[in-house]
Amino acid sequence: MSDHLRDGMTRMAERVEPAPPDLTLWTRARRARRRTELVTASAVGATVFALAASVGVLVQPNPDAPDPSPAQRPGIPSLVRGVDGDGGLELETDLAVGPASVAIANPTGAFVVTADDGIYHRLDLPGFDPTVYDDPAIRRTGMVALTLSPDGTRLAYGFHGPLPEQTGQGPGFVTSGVRILDLDTGTVETLLGDQPLPAEYMYYVDANDFQWAVVPYGIRWSPDGRYLVYEQVWNVASSRGVADTLVRAGLQDAYRFAFGSSAPTIHDTVGDTEFFVRNIGSYLNWWSGWPTAVTNSGMMVKGSIGVQFVRPGTRGAWWQVLGVGGVEDAYSSGLVDREGRAILETQRPSSHLLSVNLRTGARERLNLPLVPVQVDLLGWIGAGHVLAQVRQGSEQNLIVFDLSDAEVETNLVAPFDDEGTDSTFSFATDFATVRHPASDFSQAAEDDSDDAAAPQAGDGPLGTDDGGDGPGAMWLVAGLGGGLVAAALVVLGLRRRIRPV
């Protein structure tokens, strides 16, 4: 019997005509290894922080102690991978894949990672054109092609109609806008779809414009998921500028505010309690213009002379300018909490965070223990804790900032394994909490087997902070010991020899 089966398999295998070997593997692998070593160093740093936190618990119980439960639950994967090409995934036309914790776009398509199981899905999004974002300079700005709502149930993206080069008719107007995919039902809604197209809804393409500007960009959700704000370049006749749009998601109810760099003072209110504010002063850079922070009650936008924000219950004239002056206030991202505290990230003169009390204007500098190239503050995940996307060199990481002190503590949640795939990422921040910032899906059991899970080569979770269980002395001792062992293993892992099986 075994000879027959062996013979059958051999004949099957002999029919394969292998492709020519890829001799660029070595170069790409060494580059990836250097990135991995940087991530490992970050993991060691996170372990040290965890140890320090454990010592702190000796003095005062920590209500935000990590959840000790190892049970798998919906969440952001503890290792976020970029997608190379189509990722070998089938194109899914049934878009009801369920809530997602991560959305990924690369130059070839759109993908989401479902929150329940960490599975990647390649989506057939109507009108989505990933090629318009295919520019390294654009990716470095943090602009993402797909934007997940905080609860992960909806995916917003820009779309456009036929481009002149596709119709062969030369420069002309292109219809574009924003669509929202409901990941629970699979339905796609075009915002403003039932209304006559206003001038700024169309984009005039000519040779001097950025290709990416053909679609809306800088799309952000309010923390409660009720509002969507985005920005769009328009070019109508001799007029050209940027339109900011605040959309009540799902209600076809938009408020659009247009301005050009020569007439930037625009601010307004929407209803009695919802506010939309535009910065005054001209753009510092073309990439720094979109809204910095969207709250449930308004938004905050940065500009060359400061940041504006309007408190609920006030009208247009009550806006505040936060921070004035020159390049020191070139904020690149920000958040506002319910108590009216704004957290802004700035890279000048050196990368740090700025805490601003919106009621009093009091400012406090918060120092980062790392030197990031770029920080994108994604959302609050607990009192004084912010989930942030941090880029350091070629490395990208999802990190929790503890802002309870002027010296910001960091905790690595999930490294990005982009591996040169040119992927951009959007996260559903509601899935992350201080106690449970990420989920390790690598231990998921196979459906068809009662066997133990097979090992995964090189796929171990990195930097998750699940660990101790409250202030008990036993747990502390175990945590300290475990932390030391983990740190030693991480260091030794760099040198461990691999023996053939």
Place this chain on the structure above:
Amino acid sequence: MAPMADEAAFNDFVVARAPALTRTAYLLTHDHQLAEDLVQTALFKAAKAWDRIEGEPEPYVRRILYTENISRWRRRRVSETFQPTYDAPAVAGNDPDVHVALEHALAELTLRQRTVLVLRYYEDLTETETARVLGIGVGTVKSTHRRALDRLRAVAPDLGELIGAER
């Protein structure tokens, strides 16, 4: 070993062994594209750890191949079940139809079952060696192997001679 020598040794290994690895990968995936992707991934990981591999690199690369294939399936849960497009009854012996039928029947197995059969029959590993490569127990290998053959008999009863009678 100097970096340049490492790179040369790795490239020599790729040129020499990639075809054989691709054939094994094809048996595991039943898809040419997936097989090549799988081999690329395994070689990529091997290159990252090249200077830490003691002895011959091929066992290490093959282990990555097997475990990565299972990991890939676990991550994506992509149905790899072939459509039952073959209706012709298979005939035992060296008839090409038998091998086509076998290919379809193997595709009906779970990935782990298929992996165990490939290791046991194509790679000619013992149960103990298979268990070591996959990082699972010998008992698990035995039970998986038995279930795999049972399933082959169930989905392709015409391959009885090839697979063997039920014990």
